[in-house]
Amino acid sequence: DVKVTQSSRYLVKRTGEKVFLECVQDMDHENMFWYRQDPGLGLRLIYFSYDVKMKEKGDIPEGYSVSREKKERFSLILESASTNQTSMYLCASSHRLATSKNIQYFGAGTRLSVL
């Protein structure tokens, strides 16, 4: 089974802190994604990486950055956390092969509270 692991289920941080959310996948997937999930808004893509050191902005990249130094690991960074970044963050990964059926596999999520 594909496993996508997010380092924390719950995090509480203070305004202005630098926050790192880590995601690791064990299936050698090329693509990795960071989403933000808010009630009534569904999942919104923050950033997307299609290879090591490669990244693309999603729909809501402001206030976030990402790092992908190794294929299996994709980090989301909040340079200076703000209260409006309180949310559920989901990591996902997928193969880029046509035979993969384009399925994204998700981690359990990190619920971040910024006080």
Added chain:
Amino acid sequence: AQTVTQSQPEMSVQEAETVTLSCTYDTSENNYYLFWYKQPPSRQMILVIRQEAYKQQNATENRFSVNFQKAAKSFSLKISDSQLGDTAMYFCAFMKHARRADSWGKFQFGAGTQVVVTP
């Protein structure tokens, strides 16, 4: 840009009954993929069913089936013989067929429909 609309924020259904969730999308693409994902309370999101736009036959997975109407840009999910374990948030997602690595595999999600199955 593609948009995905789920017009039902919440639906309630009794055990063993059938419920249908609606999803519409807006795109100018001809080749794309559609998905339904399920997110149970406090649990990971998992794939329920997927459909390729070039296939006219509706996908089915056990008690889950879709009604894909390409011209109407509609992709509804039917859950038959509902079970308590079907209680979850259900998300519809769209992915366009892309050739470049920097655009392959990105999803657009709807806002979700909360399904509550009652005894």
